[in-house]
Amino acid sequence: MKVSIVGTTGYGGVELLRILHQHPEFVIHSIHSTKEEVPIWNEYPHLFGLINKNIEEIDYDRIGEESELVFLATPSGVSSKIVGQLIDKNIKIIDLSGDLRLKNPNDYQLWYGKEPLNKHVTDEAVYGLSEWNSEEIKQAQWIANPGCYPTSTLLGLAPVVKNRLIDLKSIVVDGKSGTSGAGRGLNKGSLYAEVNENFKIYKVNEHQHTPEIEQQLQDWIGEAKPITFSTHLLPMTRGIMTTMYVQLLKEWETDRIIDLYKDIYDQQPFVRVRPRGNFPSVKEVCGSNFCDIGLDVDQRTGRLTIVSVIDNLMKGAAGQAVQNANIMMGLDQTSGLKFTPLYP
Amino acid sequence: MKVSIVGTTGYGGVELLRILHQHPEFVIHSIHSTKEEVPIWNEYPHLFGLINKNIEEIDYDRIGEESELVFLATPSGVSSKIVGQLIDKNIKIIDLSGDLRLKNPNDYQLWYGKEPLNKHVTDEAVYGLSEWNSEEIKQAQWIANPGCYPTSTLLGLAPVVKNRLIDLKSIVVDGKSGTSGAGRGLNKGSLYAEVNENFKIYKVNEHQHTPEIEQQLQDWIGEAKPITFSTHLLPMTRGIMTTMYVQLLKEWETDRIIDLYKDIYDQQPFVRVRPRGNFPSVKEVCGSNFCDIGLDVDQRTGRLTIVSVIDNLMKGAAGQAVQNANIMMGLDQTSGLKFTPLYP
Amino acid sequence: MKVSIVGTTGYGGVELLRILHQHPEFVIHSIHSTKEEVPIWNEYPHLFGLINKNIEEIDYDRIGEESELVFLATPSGVSSKIVGQLIDKNIKIIDLSGDLRLKNPNDYQLWYGKEPLNKHVTDEAVYGLSEWNSEEIKQAQWIANPGCYPTSTLLGLAPVVKNRLIDLKSIVVDGKSGTSGAGRGLNKGSLYAEVNENFKIYKVNEHQHTPEIEQQLQDWIGEAKPITFSTHLLPMTRGIMTTMYVQLLKEWETDRIIDLYKDIYDQQPFVRVRPRGNFPSVKEVCGSNFCDIGLDVDQRTGRLTIVSVIDNLMKGAAGQAVQNANIMMGLDQTSGLKFTPLYP
Amino acid sequence: MKVSIVGTTGYGGVELLRILHQHPEFVIHSIHSTKEEVPIWNEYPHLFGLINKNIEEIDYDRIGEESELVFLATPSGVSSKIVGQLIDKNIKIIDLSGDLRLKNPNDYQLWYGKEPLNKHVTDEAVYGLSEWNSEEIKQAQWIANPGCYPTSTLLGLAPVVKNRLIDLKSIVVDGKSGTSGAGRGLNKGSLYAEVNENFKIYKVNEHQHTPEIEQQLQDWIGEAKPITFSTHLLPMTRGIMTTMYVQLLKEWETDRIIDLYKDIYDQQPFVRVRPRGNFPSVKEVCGSNFCDIGLDVDQRTGRLTIVSVIDNLMKGAAGQAVQNANIMMGLDQTSGLKFTPLYP
Structure with missing residues (x-):
């Protein structure tokens, strides 16, 4: 083809x-x-x-x-x-x-x-969040491939949002991205000497991925509240971590939450839910199409911490695009995408 | 001496x-x-x-x-x-x-x-958060020099907590630190090839700086709720950013919040409150004793984002220690500490 | 198998x-x-x-x-x-x-x-420099897989040494390696905070890869002189560059030298000789089994500069090992090794 | 003033x-x-x-x-x-x-x-290599502040060149610089994602610092041969190392060479000659005006390896400029320049 x-x-x-x-x-x-x-x-x-x-x-x-x-x-x-x-x-x-x-x-x-x-x-256009919209993607002529941050955020939030386990007003997403996300364009903020040994927050409360995330949440459950979504620039090239904080509506044990995620993503080859106490780091998905997720409930606050990591150029861009192409063309979604992460 | x-x-x-x-x-x-x-x-x-x-x-x-x-x-x-x-x-x-x-x-x-x-x-022992406890420090024989994360967190939270502007249950602190904070001890997680091009979350909901922060909040206003406090390891050597999310009890304009911070820290030589739209990056305090703070209110959510950065070895450790020594010995608190940040 | x-x-x-x-x-x-x-x-x-x-x-x-x-x-x-x-x-x-x-x-x-x-x-044991010793490798029971520095050095030197174009006493090899070459063992020199924003020379005139290189030169032409071989530690994880300086015995144009290299490595899928004026950088082979070579003759000094880069974990270790395994087992030498470099 | x-x-x-x-x-x-x-x-x-x-x-x-x-x-x-x-x-x-x-x-x-x-x-204009030209600098109206590479190269070569201990045709200088040397101008090669986890050679046999070095060598001893001078870009912000290889005209013990350097630079506050077996790394001069030098003679080849490091923005630019200003104005040359290196 x-x-x-x-x-x-x-x-x-x-x-x-x-x-x-x-x-x-x-x-x-x-x-x-x-x-x-x-x-x-x-x-x-x-x-x-x-x-x-x-x-x-x-x-x-x-x-x-x-x-x-x-x-x-x-x-x-x-x-x-x-x-x-x-x-x-x-x-x-x-x-x-x-x-x-x-x-x-x-x-x-x-x-x-x-x-x-x-x-x-x-x-x-169909929103190409492969794991959740595969049926529409199969039929689609045009795909809006998701943003990098929305991909890691939505894959992390989906189980608790769709199961209505959390206070929608409580969602705080703290995102961190490598600089390849800023592209190859020439601007001072992307120079090595400005990024190296540095860490910056940018577009505070103004990032254009905010409405993209909110729109999908709204689609899923018919209601959504404005979320807090922050983005930071990491002194590294590839990778995104989104650390998400949500208030659970009732008490949950960490183990049960992890089981819920495991059940939901069981058939998804590119989502890896980590066992209790094990949190993914960004390098652990480098060069691959994985989205890895770690979870912990803090009993002191009733808040759930959700950590998801992707390679922003893969699952956050080109990888998910090819995954969507595979689905559109009737191929196995993993076709051409079985990259083992490059570590170290 | x-x-x-x-x-x-x-x-x-x-x-x-x-x-x-x-x-x-x-x-x-x-x-x-x-x-x-x-x-x-x-x-x-x-x-x-x-x-x-x-x-x-x-x-x-x-x-x-x-x-x-x-x-x-x-x-x-x-x-x-x-x-x-x-x-x-x-x-x-x-x-x-x-x-x-x-x-x-x-x-x-x-x-x-x-x-x-x-x-x-x-x-x-007196808790040596120099900007807030200088009177006790002057009299102290023993100083508990604050932790790196608590320093940036507490300097960022103090104005809104002490003025009771926020919902105490809403505090989420997302901290990111350079690896020098982990010290010179030998462990696999501190090796270059494990840290470089990587970003990790660690001690999720278990970091020992949590009770230190909560204790100071309690001291300030006689009550405190458990906070959510997360820590991440940056692929860089020096510097901490804490991004803090708090729910304001009533509507505030960003400008007014900034004015409040400016007033409170006006006489403090090492705290720099940035103008609206300007957020500090970590490198901008490298090698210096500054704590720089940026602020923004999201009118959509009523949440205030507080960003504070320090050099973890300076204001987060040795710098503040000398600042406290200066205060204890009756010297100007900036004595020997007037380092311009090393940039780039 | x-x-x-x-x-x-x-x-x-x-x-x-x-x-x-x-x-x-x-x-x-x-x-x-x-x-x-x-x-x-x-x-x-x-x-x-x-x-x-x-x-x-x-x-x-x-x-x-x-x-x-x-x-x-x-x-x-x-x-x-x-x-x-x-x-x-x-x-x-x-x-x-x-x-x-x-x-x-x-x-x-x-x-x-x-x-x-x-x-x-x-x-x-057969020395497994795949491009030059494939006949012996085919028959071998035991392979001594070459060191990382010797691989990039020898692939760079082979054409001019075997064709006796240079003064053997003039060889200076200035090697630079990423830290993954030092392995995952715990020692202070491999800590992130010691390597980052740093660049070190090590084992000056004492590196154990020196006799390995000299032995192969000796094997090739029946004589060899002691070489100068230096190694430096780069603040990065993967990759080696060896910059080599050799005195040509007579005048050569850069173009002719490049043609010589292109002819010699024409059938070698993992050696890429770059066109004039184009020098390989280390990232351009990251995660792949390539050895890329760039060349320039300085007419002022009569000295040839040879630049070769490899991924030290691939062509410098595991990649060449699998290449040798392929050859030993009668497979195509590229079997399982067709990785496109990961860039950026 | x-x-x-x-x-x-x-x-x-x-x-x-x-x-x-x-x-x-x-x-x-x-x-x-x-x-x-x-x-x-x-x-x-x-x-x-x-x-x-x-x-x-x-x-x-x-x-x-x-x-x-x-x-x-x-x-x-x-x-x-x-x-x-x-x-x-x-x-x-x-x-x-x-x-x-x-x-x-x-x-x-x-x-x-x-x-x-x-x-x-x-x-x-007087060439402002402070350690060697202070008398002329005192009288000068205009100073040509030396380039970064020439500073580290010339301070490293001076003792053996001026004492005519080496074969002038044998000089090979392999330089490596952090990216701040390329300035804050916008070009693709200075982008973080291009420099990070990368190492490049540039301007091979064409670097404009070559004639600057040769001119000073000529000035010192009335004759000079073309040198080989190579420059590489390090994935770091500050610092230069020049590794220099020169053929000694007769046999020398490393200890005697070190003694010679120590004698020559004894009164120079910014040149630190390291003891035998100890070689400077780039970070060890970060933010300071030091030029540190390490030395080793390889008895096998009769070649001397000279390693010199500077902070390219300090001794390689602004630091030496202020040192020259001090000398011109009759101040102590260290005035305002007593920075301890920032480590780590």
Whole structure:
């Protein structure tokens, strides 16, 4: 099955290349970017001798005719324009940006500060949280691939939210991400000397992933309260941890909560619920598509601490995108994604 | 004024050396450790040619006779034994471990898992949170130097707690620390290859700094609820950020909260309250004794986010210890502590 | 084909697990260590749910009977003892330590400071530099898997040495390695706070890889001079760069030298010779079995600079070990080793 | 004494601020940049509350009239233009760029690829290698502050070169630098995700510090051969190590070489010659003005290995600039520079 990638020169795009290059079913047919037409290894020398394709100009007709599926690894605000051009081609789209995610255009405008897509487009897009929406994903033509933070947050919250075990007003999500999440764009805050031996909080109470999380919570149980969602920049390249604090509505033992999570994620190959007392660290999923979850109830406060980790470029972006592509195309969802974490 | 240091070979001890070596009033009279008697630069070659002292065996009599003040940069469980030997000497003691901090011996036993000191000893020790307890510190013979996390947490919480602006049950403290906080001891979790490109949560709902924070909150307002306090290990050497989430009892504008903090810390040379929209990052206090604080109220949730950062070896340990020594000895509290942060 | 691993808890051992777990032909039959018998994920939680084997005691008879090949990922000085026990079993051995490498027992004694194996054992062992010794490897019963530095050094030097283009007395090798090369053992020099934001030279003119390199040079051309070989510790986990300086015997253009290297390594899937002006960086081979080489002649000095990079745990240890196992077992040498570098 | 800084927003400039802010004799009178006129803490929040100056437009007349000395922490190619404007003012100039360093305009043109200053200007500038040129520095009006690599290289080579102990054709300098040396400019190669867990060689045989080193060697002994000089980028912020390899003309014991270095640098407060077997690491000079040197002769090859480390922003830039300012103004050369290295 031929696939194309638009936005190959960013970190999400190059991670798609790493996965798809050895995928047993998908073939990388063409790669595109607004940059100059050079061999991809000019941009990414680690691909020298491995992937000999040139980066090409974006030709919507050709992409639509020659590929069955296109991944958009383009920034928010750019994807929306590309989607507009591809929408009437007979091609499946998986968009890694935020442009297709929010159903309410006002939310998009408010949190992204950009012009939203037409509501009828976003309405038809399926939110690609693979573990929870696989039935819709199978039928979808367009996938809004989830954000990195929302993926780890929602996989962590789903069991207690859907089972209505917690006070919805109590949700506090403290997220920490490696810098690859900020992309390859040039800005002072991404310079090595500014990030190294440093740790920063950013977009306090303003992060655009907030409404994405709230929208999914609302979808799940028909009501949602505003959550507190904070994001920090880690002095490392790959990985996200979200530490979540929620007030349980009644007393629960840690063991029972863990059993609940284990039951719910039992059939999910990419979610690993850790045993009691064992909490995942970020490196333990590096380069893989896993989301690992650890849990503990503090009997003193009645609060549950949920810790979830992902590789932001994998389960938080390219990995989940390929997982969704697998599901859309009727393949096993793990196809081409059986990476063992790289440790150390 | 002659001072001694016991426990010179740990990171807290060597940071005391850095400060005291150029302190205008204190003179390092002797340095002690249980390690072999070698020149200090054998352990720390960066001191070659700067500090030519030998590490000496611990001789309580000599220390008591020859020095006016002794810093104990020894681990919890060790300090208590040393304090026992020094208690009847005529010498002021500043203990950087947790052994003198908790007034309730049961708390110590429960959270530290070690034998507590006699209650009459801990009762006489003054908790050395310099900005808030300077009057008691002036009179003190023995100082329990605060823990690193409690310092950044309590300086961040004090204004809203003391002014009773928040729901005490709502306090969630999400702490992140560099690895120097774990000391120079050999354990697998402190190896470079385990910490680098990694981020871990540890001691979930079990960290021994929890009762220390709660005790101070209780002291301030006569009541306290159990707090949620989490700690994470950052892939960096120096620095702590505590991100704190508290529910305000009524509506507050961010600006007014910031003004409140500015007023309260106005006369405190080491606390810098940042303007609205400006949040401190950890590197911005590196090598200095500052505690920087940023604030934001989320009107959607009524929750206040408080961000405080310190250098864990400075304001979180050796820096505050010297600040307390200054106060005890009637010096200006900034004496020998006017370090500009090292950036980048 | 069943294989066993002895020394599974070190970084070389766990990298073998990562490779062999998905190898199309080899099956991990048993894993052994002197540590307690626990599930491997207790030691390495990133393997939770992936590899459910227990670490077992070392039982030489069982290993010899049940497996066709055993990897020894044990330290120098330990491997020699294990080899002694396995030598008369009908099992192929690939030893990742230095114990089988040096043919001259005096050299081993001098540079390792340990008791050498019997000369008849080391004489029968084949030095597993896959690209150059594949014929002998095919026939070998015991493989001395090359050291990390020697692998990158020898692949870089081979073309100019074997073609006698350089003054043998002029060879200066300046090596830099990530800390995973120092293993998972506990020592102060491997602590995060000592390695991070630091760069050290170590074992100056005393590194045990020196005679290993010289022995191979001698083998290649029947003469060798002592080389200068320096090693430094990088503040990173994975990867080695060796920068090599050699005096050319006559004038050469950079282009011609590059052509020579390209010709020689043309059929070698894991050696990538870079085009002029393009030098490999260490991250560009991370997690892969590649050795990338860059070259430049300085016409001012007549000196050639050779830059080679490898992932020390892959081509420098476990990767080359599996490459050798492939060759020994008549498989394609790339079998199970087609990892795209993880970037960024 | 009033001083001005032009180019305050780069890393060299902000390091000058850190030093001068607490210098006992110099007063920061004005700070300048081509950036917008904002408080300096807008650019560098770690200075919040410490330095309340605004960045100002560059006004040559005012600088010349009001300050006694100006530091140019501007890039090569920019400094030359500023020097042109200040040359006829009655003000001492210390230029941290490369623009005043090379006496031969052709060298500048060749290695920098920019338009050189008038030869009469560069001829009058004194090369500010403080330890070796203090007499000329005392008399100088304009100082060409040495490059970072040349400082560590020349301090390491001086004793054996000036005493003619080595074969001049044999000099190989393998340099490694932290990323702060690349400045705060935006380019892909300085992004965190590109530098972290990476190690790169750059400007192979093309680095502009090569002729600077060769010019000084020539000055010292009236002859010089082209040297081999390589530079690598370390995944860390501060610090340089140069590992130097030179062929001794006759046999020397390591001890005698060390004694020679100790004698030569005996009166130099910022050069620390380490004892035999002890080699400096980069972190051991972090934040200080030290240059530490370690030495070892390999009897097998007759080659001497010289290891020198500096903090590239201190002894390699701002620290040496202030040291030169001290010397020019008749102060003790250590004035305001007695920083103990920050460790860990």
